[in-house]
Amino acid sequence: MYPFKENKDKIKDDSRIDEIIEDSEIIEKEIEKKYSKSSLYKDAWRRLVRNKLAMIGLAIVIIMAIIAIFAPLIAPYDPNARIKEVSQKGPSLQHWFGTDILGRDIFSRVIYGSRISMLVGVVAVTISLAIGLFLGALSGFFGGISDAVIMRIADIFFAFPYILGAIAIMTVLGPGVLNVFIAIGILGWSSVARLFRSSILSIKEKEYIEAARALGASNTRIILKHILPNSFAPIVVYSTMNVGTAIIVEAALSFLGLGVQPPTPSWGKMLSESLNYINTAPWLMFFPGLAILITVLGFVLLGDGLRDALDPRLKR
Amino acid sequence: MVDDKKILEVKNLKKYFNINSGVFFGKSIGSVKAVDDISFFIKKGETFGLVGESGCGKSTVARLLIRLLRPTSGEVFYNDINIFKIKQSQMFKLRREMQIIFQDPYASLSPRMTIGDIVGEPLEIHRILDKKSRINKIKETLKIVGLNPEHINRYPHEFSGGQRQRVGIARALILEPKFVICDEPVSALDVSVQAQILNLMLDLQKEFNLTYLFIAHDLSVVKYVSNRIAVMYLGKIVEVAPSEELYSKPLHPYTMGLLSAIPIPDPRLERKRQRIILSGDVPSPINPPTGCRFHPRCPNAQEICSKQEPELKNYSKDNQVHLAACFFAGQPIK
Amino acid sequence: MNENLDDKILEVKNLKTYFYTDNGVVKAVDGVSFDLKKGETLGIVGETGSGKSITALTILGLITIPPGKIESGEIIFEGKDLLKVKINNLRHFRGNRISMIFQDPMTSLNPVFTIGNQLIEAILAHQKISKEEAYKKAIELLEMVGISDTKRRMKNYPHEFSGGMKQRAMIAMAIANSPSILIADEPTTALDVTIQAQILELIDDLKSKTNSSVILITHDLGVIAKYAERVMVMYAGKPVEFASINEIFYNTLHPYTLGLLGSVSKLNEQKKERLKPIKGTPPSLIDLPIGCTFAPRCEFALKVCKQSFPPVTEEVPGHFVACYRAKEFLNKSLSRE
Numbered sequence: 006m007y008p009f010k011e012n013k014d015k016i017k018d019d020s021r022i023d024e025i026i027e028d029s030e031i032i033e034k035e036i037e038k039k040y041s042k043s044s045l046y047k048d049a050w051r052r053l054v055r056n057k058l059a060m061i062g063l064a065i066v067i068i069m070a071i072i073a074i075f076a077p078l079i080a081p082y083d084p085n086a087r088i089k090e091v092s093q094k095g096p097s098l099q100h101w102f103g104t105d106i107l108g109r110d111i112f113s114r115v116i117y118g119s120r121i122s123m124l125v126g127v128v129a130v131t132i133s134l135a136i137g138l139f140l141g142a143l144s145g146f147f148g149g150i151s152d153a154v155i156m157r158i159a160d161i162f163f164a165f166p167y168i169l170g171a172i173a174i175m176t177v178l179g180p181g182v183l184n185v186f187i188a189i190g191i192l193g194w195s196s197v198a199r200l201f202r203s204s205i206l207s208i209k210e211k212e213y214i215e216a217a218r219a220l221g222a223s224n225t226r227i228i229l230k231h232i233l234p235n236s237f238a239p240i241v242v243y244s245t246m247n248v249g250t251a252i253i254v255e256a257a258l259s260f261l262g263l264g265v266q267p268p269t270p271s272w273g274k275m276l277s278e279s280l281n282y283i284n285t286a287p288w289l290m291f292f293p294g295l296a297i298l299i300t301v302l303g304f305v306l307l308g309d310g311l312r313d314a315l316d317p318r319l320k321r
Numbered sequence: 322m323v324d325d326k327k328i329l330e331v332k333n334l335k336k337y338f339n340i341n342s343g344v345f346f347g348k349s350i351g352s353v354k355a356v357d358d359i360s361f362f363i364k365k366g367e368t369f370g371l372v373g374e375s376g377c378g379k380s381t382v383a384r385l386l387i388r389l390l391r392p393t394s395g396e397v398f399y400n401d402i403n404i405f406k407i408k409q410s411q412m413f414k415l416r417r418e419m420q421i422i423f424q425d426p427y428a429s430l431s432p433r434m435t436i437g438d439i440v441g442e443p444l445e446i447h448r449i450l451d452k453k454s455r456i457n458k459i460k461e462t463l464k465i466v467g468l469n470p471e472h473i474n475r476y477p478h479e480f481s482g483g484q485r486q487r488v489g490i491a492r493a494l495i496l497e498p499k500f501v502i503c504d505e506p507v508s509a510l511d512v513s514v515q516a517q518i519l520n521l522m523l524d525l526q527k528e529f530n531l532t533y534l535f536i537a538h539d540l541s542v543v544k545y546v547s548n549r550i551a552v553m554y555l556g557k558i559v560e561v562a563p564s565e566e567l568y569s570k571p572l573h574p575y576t577m578g579l580l581s582a583i584p585i586p587d588p589r590l591e592r593k594r595q596r597i598i599l600s601g602d603v604p605s606p607i608n609p610p611t612g613c614r615f616h617p618r619c620p621n622a623q624e625i626c627s628k629q630e631p632e633l634k635n636y637s638k639d640n641q642v643h644l645a646a647c648f649f650a651g652q653p654i655k
Numbered sequence: 656m657n658e659n660l661d662d663k664i665l666e667v668k669n670l671k672t673y674f675y676t677d678n679g680v681v682k683a684v685d686g687v688s689f690d691l692k693k694g695e696t697l698g699i700v701g702e703t704g705s706g707k708s709i710t711a712l713t714i715l716g717l718i719t720i721p722p723g724k725i726e727s728g729e730i731i732f733e734g735k736d737l738l739k740v741k742i743n744n745l746r747h748f749r750g751n752r753i754s755m756i757f758q759d760p761m762t763s764l765n766p767v768f769t770i771g772n773q774l775i776e777a778i779l780a781h782q783k784i785s786k787e788e789a790y791k792k793a794i795e796l797l798e799m800v801g802i803s804d805t806k807r808r809m810k811n812y813p814h815e816f817s818g819g820m821k822q823r824a825m826i827a828m829a830i831a832n833s834p835s836i837l838i839a840d841e842p843t844t845a846l847d848v849t850i851q852a853q854i855l856e857l858i859d860d861l862k863s864k865t866n867s868s869v870i871l872i873t874h875d876l877g878v879i880a881k882y883a884e885r886v887m888v889m890y891a892g893k894p895v896e897f898a899s900i901n902e903i904f905y906n907t908l909h910p911y912t913l914g915l916l917g918s919v920s921k922l923n924e925q926k927k928e929r930l931k932p933i934k935g936t937p938p939s940l941i942d943l944p945i946g947c948t949f950a951p952r953c954e955f956a957l958k959v960c961k962q963s964f965p966p967v968t969e970e971v972p973g974h975f976v977a978c979y980r981a982k983e984f985l986n987k988s989l990s991r992e
Contacts, residue, residue, distance in 0.1 A: 212429035216492065219387050220443045221416040234433040374847035375818075481936045511702040512874055516918035516932030523929075538848060541877075545920040545930065568922060582852035584877025586919050588900045591881040598856055599849045602817040 052314040059310020065303025072116055073123040080113035085268045095288055103288040105278065111288065114270040115296050121271045122300060125186060125255040126248035132190025134244060137197025142228055144198060145205030156202070159195035167192060167250070168257050175263040185264045189251045200243055204236030238315035245308035249301035256297055272297050323548060324365035327398075328500055328532050329386070332360050334395035336381050340607070353606050355381040357556035358395070360633075365499075368526065368533040370547030370564065372540050372579075376606050377553040379536045383504045386534065387419050388412055399500070417447060420493040424505035426485035430477040436463075437473035440491045447496065458495065466491045467521060483514035487521070494525065502534045507542060519546060540583050544568060552576050555614040556606055558633065561644040572636055572645035574619050575599075577654055597654050613647070620654050664835055664868050665691040665714075670728030672706075672713045675721060679941035683709040685892035687728075691836065696862065696869040698883030698900075700876065700915070704937050706892040707872045708758075711838045715755055716745040733835070751781040754829035756858075758841040760821035764813040770797075770824050771809030777828040796827040799864070800857060819850035826857065830865055837862070838870045843878070855882060876919050880904065888912045891938055891948040893964070898974035908976040908984045910953045947978075955980055955989060 053059055072079060082088075082100075092108040094100060102111035144155040162170070174188040208214060209232070217227050256273030258264035265271035272293040279289035337352040356378040363369040373379050384390045386397055388404050397404050399419060404412060423429035430439055441459045444450055450458060460470035466487040477485055486506060493501055503522070507515040523546060526533060537543045543550055544564045552560045552567070552575065560573040571577045581597040601618045604610060610617050616626035625648055636650055637643035645651070672684040684706040691697050701707045712718050714730055714737065730737040737748065757763040765773060774793040775786065782789070790809075797805040800823040813821055822842065829837055839858055843851035859882055862869050871883055879886055879900070886903045888896040888911065896909040907913045917931035935952040938944060944951055946961040953960065957979060965979045983989040 212423045212425055213431040215384070215389060216421070216423060216429050216489070217431075217442070218389055219416065219421045220446050220492075220496075221413045222442070222446050226446070230434075231431050235431065374849060483936055511937065512876075513702060513914060513918045513933040514936065516920075516930040517934070519920075520930055520932060540848070541920045541922045544922060578849055580922065582849045583922055584852075584855075584875065584881045585922050586876035586880050586904070586916065587921060587923070588880040588904050590923065591877070596852070596856075598852050600853075602819050602850065603847060 049314040053310050056310045056313060058306050059314070062303045062306025062308075062310060065299060066307055069119055069123060069300050069303065073119040076116050076120055080110075080116040082110040082113040084109060084113040084117040084270045086110070093282075093286055095286070102292045103286070105275075105286070105289055106282070111275075111292055114275060115272070115292050118270045118272040118275065118293065118296065119300070121182065121259075121265055121269070122252045122255065122297070124182075125189060125251050126304070128186040129189035129193065129251045129255075130244050130247050132187065133193030133197050133247065134240070136191070136194035138201055138240075140194065141198035141201030142205065142232075145202035146209065146224065146228060146232075152202075155198065159198055162192065162195040165192075168254060171254050171258055172261065172263060175258060180263050180266060182265050182269070185255055185258055188258075189254050192254075193247055193251070196243060196247070197240060200239050201236060204239060205232055208232050208235055239312075242308050242312040242315065245304055245311055249304040249308075252297065252301055252304075323367040326365045327362045328365040328400060329363040329534070330398040330401075331362065331382075331386070332396045332398070334359050334382070334385060334397065335393045336378075336385055336390060337393045351607055354556050354609060355606055356385065356392075357609070359553070359556075359558045361551055361558060361561060363500075363532060363534060365532055366530055367548040368535055368546050370543035370550035371534060371536045371553060372538065372543045372550055373553035374538055374579075374603055376555065376603055378556040378606070379538075379553050380504060382553075383421065383502050383534070383536055386502060387416070387421055413447075417443075417496045418499045419502070420496065420498040420500070421502040421504060422486075422489050422493045422506045425509050426482045426489060427477075427509070429489050430485055432477055435474050435476055436468075436480070436488045436491075439477070439488060440495055443492060443496045449496075462491045462495045465494070465525070467517075481514075482510050483517060486510060486514075486518055490518075490521070490525070494529070497529070498531070500532045500534070502536070504536050505538070506535075508537060508539065515542070522546065540579060541585075552579065555604065555609050557614060557646065558644075559615065559646045561633070561642070562637075563641060563643070566637075566641065566643055570643075570651075572643065572650040573615075573647045574621050574649075574652075574654060575615050576645075578618075621649055621652055623649070662692045663690045664693045664732070666729070666731040667710075667714070668729040668731070670710065670713060670730065671726035672709055672718060672723060673726050674723050676941075681940045682892050682943060683723075683940060684713060685943075687887075687889070687892075687894055689887050689894065689897060691868050691870060692885075693835075694862075694866065694868055695884045696859070696871055696882050698879040698886040699870060699872045699889060700874065700879055700886055701889035702874055702937060704891065704940055705889040706940075707889050708840050710889075711755060711840050711870065711872055714838065715749050715753060716742060717749075717755075747781070750777060750829075750834075751832045752834050753836045753838065754832070754834040755838045755840060756822070756825050756829050756842045759845050760818060760825050761845065763825060764821055766813050768812075769809065770811050770813065770816065774809070774824070774828055774831065777831045781832045792831070793827075796831055797824075799830070799861065800824070800827045801853075802827075818846050819853060822846060822850075822854050823857065826854070826861070830861055830867075833865050833867070835867055836870065837867050838872070840872045841874070842871075843873075843875075851878075858882075876915060888915070891943060892940060893948060893977070894967075894975075895949065895978070896974075896976045898971070898976075902971065902974045906971065906974070906985070908970055908974065908981040909978050910955050910980075910984075911949050913984075914952075 086109065088108040090108070092104055093106050094104050096103045100110050100112060102115060104110055140155050144152045170192050171188050174191060175184060178184040178188065214227060214231055217231055255264055255271070256276065259271040259273030260277040262277065265274055267274065275293040276290060282289050334356055335358050336356040337354050340351045340353065359382070371379050371382065381390065385392055392405065399415060402415070404415065437459055440462055441455055444455045444458065459473060463470045463473065468484060468487050468491070477488065480488070506522070507518050510518060519542065525531060535543060535546050547564045550562060550564050550567050551558050552573065554575050560567065560571070560576050567576065568580065571580055578597050578599040585591050599618050604617065612627040612629050613631055616622040619626065631646045631648050633644045633646045635642055635644055668688050670684055670687045674681040674683055687706070687710050689697070699707045699710065709718070713725060716737065718725065725738060728738060732748070733752065737745065771793055774796060775789045778789040778792055793809060794805045797808060802808050802820060802823055816824060842858065843854055846854065855878060858869060871878070873879060883900050885899050886897070887894050888903070888909065890911050896903065896912050903912060904916070907916060914933035918933060920930055933952050938948060938951070947964050950956040950960040959979055965977045967975050967977045968981060969975050970981050970985050980989060
């Protein structure tokens with residue numbers, strides 16, 4: 006046992022006590038001025054907040070989320086209610102975005118459509134993350150054959166154009182909202198896996214990993230406590246941007262009739278339905294298209310901002 | 322106080338890294354002979370210095386000694402236990418006694434953990450003490466290495482290089498080890514901070530009766546802290562001696578060249594010194610020279626040197642042990 | 656003091672280079688003045704953050720502006736103030752009249768061009784000769800820096816060279832146009848000790864062969880002891896002591912220099928004398944303390960030291976120091992025992 010208590014008196018050489026006082030004084034001044042509470046995350050948050058574009062992105066994402074969650078409270082009409090009298094009417098005071106040929110209020114449909122889009126974002130990306138992180142960890146951490154095999158399979162997934170792949174999977178699974186989520190989720194795992202794997206590879210040989218091993222840490226502990234926290238930044242950024250991609254793919258699938266089934270409102274479906282009326286009722290295309298544009302833009306801006314904020318190189 | 326008991330003994334340790342090529346199944350096209358048959362022992366309580374330039378294998382030795390790497394052949398005995406023959410669970414227990422301090426204070430601490438977490442991790446891994454007592458122990462250890470225990474929730478990037486190194490030392494010491502490997506612990510630090518850390522390490526050694534294996538490329542630093550020093554060249558130990566004697570009576574030409582190359586911060590002395598400038602570069606450990614590894618650069622080399630490998634022999638007359646691996650040990654450089 | 660003005664090949668006066676960052680103004684170089692005599696080796700000693708590298712980069716005009724800004728000062732070389740020369744025209748000096756050898760040869764050479772290519776490029780940038788003549792010159796240069804088998808080496812890529820050879824190649828590029836001043840910025844930090852010795856000897860050797868002056872920037876006091884004739888010690892962007900080599904080592908007048916000397920273990924020391932480190936850590940260059948920048952760590956600090964930065968005095972001819980207590984060190988009434 007180290008006799009801590011006894012030895013404190015024995016410390017004749019005051020090099021250490023001196024240093025405690027000096028160091029703490031000097032560092033205290035330096036640090037107190039810059040950091041109220043020490044945290045890498047707070048640091049990143051401050052950087053993010055300073056980025057105006059990122060804040061716009063964040064605002065859009067939050068607004069869309071609120072709209073999606075509170076859709077029934079925000080939408081003035083039932084999105085599926087057909088009001089014969091007002092069919093094919095342009096934007097007006099009663100119907101801000103106009104109505105479609107069946108007399109349904111476009112504004113309400115766009116509001117409800119946000120649910121599908123936001124849901125796709127969250128569910129599909131979560132599926133990608135789950136598969137990608139697991140396989141990426143296997144691949145990067147253990148290397149060898151599992152690495153070679155997993156990466157070659159990922160390459161195959163990469164080679165497929167996203168939308169084509171989605172279509173292929175949907176034809177197998179059949180149409181439907183849930184299948185859309187699964188399809189998009191499956192397609193996205195390879196990028197996550199690759200990102201995570203390269204993070205693991207670059208961190209694996211770092212000294213703090215060796216230090217953990219030298220202490221006797223298990224592999225699981227090393228992956229969860231050391232590698233993951235240090236590598237999630239690129240994954241967070243990628244996933245945020247991936248939400249935008251997922252939304253577009255869903256819209257495309259719904260456009261092609263493979264996704265959401267009528268009468269559920271989905272922006273992509275609405276675009277599809279508006280094709281015949283481009284000249285006569287342009288508002289049918291305009292508003293859903295605008296909704297997609299703004300939402301995806303929001304995620305992209307946020308992801309971009311996150312990338313800058315989380316980049317450790319920008320720290321002192 | 323140096324005991325006579327051997328706390329660590331290394332016998333014929335070899336570590337070859339295979340170089341593979343090929344996409345799927347690597348074909349071995351050669352090997353890096355990082356450590357090529359070295360043997361030595363460390364006595365309890367002493368500081369054993371291991372010095373050498375890049376490619377000599379000293380960092381590999383460090384990792385082998387705590388079983389972060391498996392040897393190609395050879396044995397390492399810690400308190401008479403062969404660490405490569407025991408089970409993982411037994412090694413796990415041994416790890417409490419054998420610890421390591423790393424070189425790079427920036428890379429050896431996880432950027433996303435507080436220093437409290439970092440220093441406390443060993444306690445967590447080995448399930449020692451309950452949460453409250455852990456915090457106390459962490460704070461105690463921080464104090465011992467000269468850090469303010471109130472900074473327990475700060476992150477590594479908020480500290481200077483010297484302080485981070487102290488964190489690394491705290492982490493190594495919190496389990497109360499008996500044997501600590503120091504892998505270039507001060508090389509990445511500024512001169513004035515180096516001195517602080519070296520003094521700290523010497524103090525800690527005295528207080529807790531630690532045994533150190535001190536690895537560095539800077540011979541002046543190694544000489545300052547060590548009792549005995551081993552000089553490595555290209556995977557082999559070429560000389561072992563007490564630190565004073567290594568400096569005053571080097572026997573191996575490489576040691577002589579090494580000593581001569583180190584500039585002394587004393588102008589009058591420096592300008593008077595006889596300089597031995599070794600020619601050539603340090604060869605690659607993939608294809609080491611035949612015979613004595615050092616012969617291509619050795620000013621004293623003769624024919625036998627390229628044909629046979631000299632063994633480590635004891636050239637000391639008295640009780641001391643001064644080993645050198647050279648057919649012409651002790652001969653002055655021409 | 657007999658100053659033969661013809662002797663001075665470079666004169667730096669009150670140089671200030673600041674960096675404007677999000678966190679504040681980094682006063683990297685804060686009032687540096689020194690001169691370099693023809694044929695001498697001037698050592699600039701300091702730790703990380705002392706400003707020694709930035710000083711060199713400022714002389715060569717290699718500071719990124721912004722965020723850097725050269726606040727004030729003069730750099731007089733060959734009769735011209737380099738700070739007043741247009742940035743584009745600085746090219747004529749760089750690599751030609753004033754050359755730099757960088758710290759890390761691994762990253763300072765372009766990995767996709769052969770050594771020969773880079774050497775020839777360095778030559779042709781400043782000499783109006785044919786490619787064949789440049790090739791011949793390049794071979795000569797490689798031989799001069801001790802690289803054998805030159806024809807084959809010209810075709811090698813940097814990764815085929817060892818660390819020591821890469822540094823030699825860099826030196827060859829630096830002396831290609833016979834510069835008057837060779838600035839070596841920590842030329843040996845990334846190298847092994849035995850290779851360090853080779854490289855330093857080489858630089859010293861070439862100095863006499865090409866008649867240039869050398870500014871040797873390092874943190875290694877041993878290197879300074881061997882090669883420098885005069886030394887400037889820098890701390891936190893300011894010079895604190897400037898003197899001849901013997902004066903710096905045997906008649907040290909600044910507590911920081913004393914501290915540095917006390918922190919380094921000498922290989923030849925018989926008894927195991929305990930090192931006397933300087934307490935504390937170097938300051939952040941953004942939040943410099945008022946008064947003497949070294950005062951917080953100085954064991955001899957007085958009240959006045961914390962109020963204003965001490966003026967530079969010349970206690971002994973040619974020996975400049977910025978310390979209120981320099982006189983006491985001089986007459987030995989103060990020491991570090």
